[in-house]
Each structure stands twice: as C-alpha cells, then as structure tokens.
Amino acid sequence: PAPAAAPAPVAIGDGTKVTAPMPGTVLAVNVSAGQSVNEGDVLFILEAMKMENEIYAPCDGTVTVVASKGSTVNTGDVLVSIS
DSSP states (O other): OOOOOOOOOOOOTTSEEEEOSSSEEEEEEOOOTTOEEOTTOEEEEEEETTEEEEEEOSSOEEEEEOOOTTOEEOTTOEEEEEO
16 A cells, blocks of 8 residues: 655644653544643643653643644654644
8 A cells, every 4th residue: 555645744833832752652632723722631642662641731722733643753743832
C-alpha cells in the first residue's frame, strides 16, 4: 500500500504552545480545533515506554490542535497551541 500523505501544516500563531515532554505516541486527543479549554484539562494521552501520560492545559483558552491520534512525537514537538 502507498504511504499515507503527510498532514497539512497547521498555523500555530502566537498562543501558548503545549509541547511533548518526552518522545512517544499520541494515544488520544481529547480536544478539537476551536474548542475552549480550562487550565488543568487533559488535552492528550501520550504513550511513552509503555506508560500513559496525561498532557494538561497550562492555561485557559481556545485550542489549535497540531498533533493527531496515532502520531509519533519527539521531545519538544508542539502538540497544541492555546490562545
């Protein structure tokens, strides 16, 4: 089968960027683009070394989602931007 096409780049803007604290695989995306979130909401579940890690919103705002379910991320990769 042909390889999947790379997702189109997402404009992140100047909001607060939430990055991956470690390399891993995105198991779940709990937010959608344009959704309002509150500080402490779980945005993503990231699997690293067979452990599930919850990634929380550091502030209130509206999200722009960058990472998708099943994607592999490295330390420092932007997962979502909150503005």
